[in-house]
Amino acid sequence: MRYTIYLTSLFLLLMFASDTMAQGDVQIQEYTSSSAVLPPDHLVDFIEQPSALDSGNTAWIIVATILVMFMTVPGLVLFYGGLVRQKNFLSVIMQCFVLVGVISILWFAFGYSWVFGTGLAESGNPLSFMIGGFDKMFLRGVTLETLIPGPNIPEIIFALFQCMFAIITPALIIGAFAERVKFSGYLLFAVLWSIFVYNPMAHWVWGGGWMQKMGAIDFAGGTVVHINAGITALVMAILIGKRKDYKYGQPTPPHNVPFVFMGAAFLWLGWFGFNAGSGLAADGLAANAFLVTHLATAVAVVTWIAIDWIKHSKPTVVGASTGAIAGLVAITPAAGSVDILGAMIIGAVSSLVCFFMVAYVKNKLKYDDSLDAFGVHGMGGIVGSILVGVFATQTVTGTEGVQGALFGNWQQLSVQFIVTVASIAFSAVMTVIIFYIVEKTVGVRVNPRIEEEGLDIYEHGETSYNY
Amino acid sequence: MKKIEAIIRKSRFEDVKAALLEADIEWFSYYDVRGIGKMHQERIYRGVVYDTSYIERTLLSIVVRDVNVEKTVKAIQKHAQTGDIGDGRIFIIPVDDAIRIRTGERGDISLYDVKK
Numbered sequence: 253m254r255y256t257i258y259l260t261s262l263f264l265l266l267m268f269a270s271d272t273m274a275q276g277d278v279q280i281q282e283y284t285s286s287s288a289v290l291p292p293d294h295l296v297d298f299i300e301q302p303s304a305l306d307s308g309n310t311a312w313i314i315v316a317t318i319l320v321m322f323m324t325v326p327g328l329v330l331f332y333g334g335l336v337r338q339k340n341f342l343s344v345i346m347q348c349f350v351l352v353g354v355i356s357i358l359w360f361a362f363g364y365s366w367v368f369g370t371g372l373a374e375s376g377n378p379l380s381f382m383i384g385g386f387d388k389m390f391l392r393g394v395t396l397e398t399l400i401p402g403p404n405i406p407e408i409i410f411a412l413f414q415c416m417f418a419i420i421t422p423a424l425i426i427g428a429f430a431e432r433v434k435f436s437g438y439l440l441f442a443v444l445w446s447i448f449v450y451n452p453m454a455h456w457v458w459g460g461g462w463m464q465k466m467g468a469i470d471f472a473g474g475t476v477v478h479i480n481a482g483i484t485a486l487v488m489a490i491l492i493g494k495r496k497d498y499k500y501g502q503p504t505p506p507h508n509v510p511f512v513f514m515g516a517a518f519l520w521l522g523w524f525g526f527n528a529g530s531g532l533a534a535d536g537l538a539a540n541a542f543l544v545t546h547l548a549t550a551v552a553v554v555t556w557i558a559i560d561w562i563k564h565s566k567p568t569v570v571g572a573s574t575g576a577i578a579g580l581v582a583i584t585p586a587a588g589s590v591d592i593l594g595a596m597i598i599g600a601v602s603s604l605v606c607f608f609m610v611a612y613v614k615n616k617l618k619y620d621d622s623l624d625a626f627g628v629h630g631m632g633g634i635v636g637s638i639l640v641g642v643f644a645t646q647t648v649t650g651t652e653g654v655q656g657a658l659f660g661n662w663q664q665l666s667v668q669f670i671v672t673v674a675s676i677a678f679s680a681v682m683t684v685i686i687f688y689i690v691e692k693t694v695g696v697r698v699n700p701r702i703e704e705e706g707l708d709i710y711e712h713g714e715t716s717y718n719y
Numbered sequence: 720m721k722k723i724e725a726i727i728r729k730s731r732f733e734d735v736k737a738a739l740l741e742a743d744i745e746w747f748s749y750y751d752v753r754g755i756g757k758m759h760q761e762r763i764y765r766g767v768v769y770d771t772s773y774i775e776r777t778l779l780s781i782v783v784r785d786v787n788v789e790k791t792v793k794a795i796q797k798h799a800q801t802g803d804i805g806d807g808r809i810f811i812i813p814v815d816d817a818i819r820i821r822t823g824e825r826g827d828i829s830l831y832d833v834k835k
Contacts, residue, residue, distance in 0.1 A: 502769050505762065506764070560763065564763050568763050570765060610767075611766025611767055624765065
């Protein structure tokens, strides 16, 4: 009997409580829907301006910017540095590191304005074919409140994010002429190349230039960064000539394989910022870019290990690291428009093509691309840029988005083909011109004695390991 | 007084060192060396197989009194041996004189501790 009273009172209590809670709900609804009651002050801006800063997107792009910087130093430094011989280790570190300083200054001085400015296009100047304008030099007119419409992130962090791309691209070329380039000549080359090759190309693809208008897919820089750097690497390797002590088919052994591995691991890690940050938002597209980047790389690593194992009966660490880079490069243009299937095929094909290039074609054609900047970045970039025209799918790009030849849209494949060929032609021609300018002024190559003894001690006055 | 130089496998070094200490050979130098020989080590770099043609070994350099030569050689030979090609060599070289830098003592006395 006593329990019945308890239960009844408990039941009544619950009834009462839920009743009051329901009334509370109603009251809240009345409060918010009533036009007579104004929302709190701090929400006024948010409601009146639909383009207020998106803190989620901003936070992610800040992190992504850090990750892309991490790719150059120390990622690329260790990857390339481990592959060269001990006597040239510091020269590679310096060549990568100096770009972080120099290119950043150039970028904020006028590079950003040339790529993303709109001044020339608005005034109808024919120069707008090459560059955006001079209206944003030293970030003129960009305030803390200036937002990139769409993702609603501050333009300042967007400029920084793009700055990291401008830094890593010329750094990739180092692989082609490592161990024999003169530091002064290299620096002049990198500066001229960044100004006259990177900036126009980035404008074409991302800054509203003709490639973008044509509908080319380049999510995170397959043409701008990888084909561009890769082709330049090939042209430079041919123009500068082979290392004196290099024999075709007799590679110079890497001085520190754990560094090579560490570099590849850091690049893999940083690449998540590179690709998943390129949508400029913390959304589903970024998540998909992250997924396909990871998966394509995983497949590429496994593919390279498998080829190594089958061909030479030993899986190698340098091989696995190289495979990872091949996969990362190839998925870069495709990260925003392919799904898992496309990612896996792109990863596998890239690994196969890059292996074939560095193991056979390089030695057949006899050019000394010291660290395979062309074999991996150039070829991987081309594979990715073409295959995205095959595997782009509307499950990722949306119902109105682009799709590839696999889904019947051959038009996209031809666009990708045109853009790829145009990138190759542009960077090749420009590189030849810049090479001869540098060759005639400060010289590109060190003298044979310095090359023999190592660049570290002669060019930088230091050695990597003392005692 | 003799100098014993032995080229041995790197992997046998710890065992040989223990055997030498066991035989009261308490001080010697050793170096990592590279040599050329019949053995070849194939290496692979990005799909290209190449031959570095150098072999990595450890070189022991021991100066002993004549009485200790045989037991030193025996210790090295016994513990450096694996039975495969590439086990190395032992060389015995006469030494004219030896000087202990701290005291200026010359000859055999400079090679061992008198108190022991």
